[in-house]
Amino acid sequence: MTATVTSDRPANVTLVKGAMQRWSDLEHAPGGGASAAARTYVEQQLRPDARVALVGPHPLDLITGLAGQVAHLTVFTRSIPDAVLIGNALLECEGTEVVCGSVAHLPEAPEPFDLVIALDDMARVLSLETEVLDWQEVFDAVRALLADGGTLLLGVENELGLHRIGSLRSRYTSNDDATWSATATFDTGRPRTEAALTGVLADAGLVVRRLGIGLPAWEDQAVIATGTRSFSPQMDTLLAAATLGSAAFRRVGADPTRVTRAAVLSGRLPDLASGWFVVAGAGSGAADEDVATITATTPSGEVVTYTERDGAILTERDGVAVAEPVEVPTGSRLLSEHVLDACAVHDLPALRSLLRRYAGWLAGRPTRTSAGDRVGDIRMDAVLVADDGLVALDPGVLRGSAEDAAWEGLADLVRVIRARGARHPWPSATDDRTMMSIMGAMAELAPHPDLEALVGTESREPALPAYDVPGLLAVIERLTETNTALASRAQWFEDRLNTREREMRLRTARHDEELKRVVRQQELLRSSAEDVRRSITYRAGNLLIGPVRKVRDRGGR
């Protein structure tokens, strides 16, 4: 009789106050810790015997991945649909549970956790089923989960991040379902600087052990760097290169106003990070050494980590140390930046020199001879220009011939030019194939037999830019120029056709006139001949000549 109506949910899901009946966070955004770089950060904190709490929305595969690596995992989510999804995914995992509701309103305090992970900020931890809490109050509730001596791994979005500056839509004006939370924007108590964040942590009795920044976007932190204050110029160069060359940066925007590049050149990239990642310890203890590291997700999905120690930069790829330290020439910049600049200012000699240098550099690189050889990244976004040559950030062998590699690099460059709406020195109506041919010729490459296929393959890459209004406008302007040029060309052909048609009509008319004149002459001749036949002279002649012809004809027989 007392069959109260509840949502079906797995046994490992507990609903508490604040559970949101019909709301899914994961439906709107994947949550914190989505990038491979961020996950590396998480894994560094895991201990097999640890009790771990994951607070707020995080990707499902991150959650299930954690479950097998720690002694206990409690996932805190405010959404019942998400809790059901996560609960079902964790059904077979021992030592896991899902608590759905408000972390600030748990009916009883859970056993403290050795590690609390909250990489999605506090905005989506707050439940709307309870009274509205500010950022600090939600943070306090998350902090309360931590055991003495435990570790908090916290992500906080930077409101002044590049991703917000270039965002298509303002959070202050958005009116969609996901923007009801005031803690994301309108909460004045929210930490908005690194100093404010460390102050909040200190007030909470937490010692910051590591402080990192995420770039280029909050939704996709492809690059995470720690110890940026102690970065050497070489590490600054690497951070800039990893950011500008990341697939996430390309997706975020073409950045034609070059805000990111301006931040790089002014040394302020860390100030404009999308957010901060903090590892903080509860209780007494000193901060870790401020290790300078960059963890970047490459376009191929590999995670590369650069660590600066004793003046040398050590590299790890997917956790495996690379024997040779990476060489970063002081003051070097990405080749793609140089090339795009040369294109923008129509400096064809400089462009020709750069492309020739690129092709020559590729010709000197080893090619793959066995399946075990590691293929490097030869895109211009992964090559630094130094005074005395080019340096690959991801050294390795070429997949095929140097010529093929150069064409691949050029195809990628064309794609970047198109995607960013970048200025280039060629006529507006120049198509991709023609542009590649020109640049191939500038690089002194032999003509490619099938540029169409190469361009076609590249054009299947994700369309860019996505959220960059200046970028979109630039693309529109370039396309407008192209369309204007094509329209002019079409008009020229039409004019030519009209001229030709007029000429043909004129010639036809002349021909007709000539024909008529000849016909008239023929008529005149015919008429003249008739007149002659009808004349007395002609007929008299016929009378005289006729008998003579007959006599002649008989004599002849």
Place this chain on the structure above:
Amino acid sequence: MHHANHFYGHAQILARYCGLAEAPTIWGYLQHGWNTHDGFAVGHDFVPGRPKLVWSEAVARRGWALGLRDYVVIGSPWAYLLTVVPEAADSPREGTIVYPFHGWEGQQIVGDHAAYADQVREREGDVPLTMCLYWNDFEQPQIRRTYEEKGFRVITHGRRGHMYTGGDVDFLDHQLIELRRHRRVVSNRMGSALLYAASVGAEVGVYGDPMVLENDHAVLGGMARQERLLPQMHQDAVPAEVAAGVAARELGLDETLPPRMLAHALGWDDGVSSGEPVPQERRSTPATQELG
């Protein structure tokens, strides 16, 4: 705009507060009961752009997350009634009034009334007990008799009405009178009545078989959701300050608007002095109906 705006005489109360003799059309949708969903009945159709006039911020936030917009928090009609009908200085309180969870015209309640009556008597002891039934339960003699035979005074506050007809416009006035008479107000489920009671200083409690609605909507989350949301209210005797706090928040006691602003929110700018009343068949009972 919608006939639910006139349930329980809500529109009339708002009109009285605004100084009108009759309630003009409310140009919006008025929340008509305490609600853990978006403020309205499941499947309610809205005309886009028309305001959703709700009691509390929580309802507005929840509705936003569900994709609804145009919420305006005005507080509950009950909050306005409290200002229209102030409490007498020396009103004695005695006994307990019981508001069992009720069904409505479209969904009947499933439960054992006799067992519930025994439970209430056992908990409340030898005090005057009043059982207030919703009209569709009240009009079933066997239910009335069940409680009467166990010493309850059985009453109803009237009908909420349907399609602008048959509603008791002084429904809440009757309820206010009764709530101010009793020392305790109890129910087997959280509901508007308990919040009303807490707002007028009566001790409140929730216990007993919660009963269920036939074909209750899963989206509402049932009794379990109420218990999660307000665990502090699910006890025999809720501490006064706790109950008062919950009532203030859920009824929007601090959200009420001055008459001019309320009239504006309801679309009565022109109606405060000369508004056209909504044609409806009024029912106004002189006092709470009791089993005769």
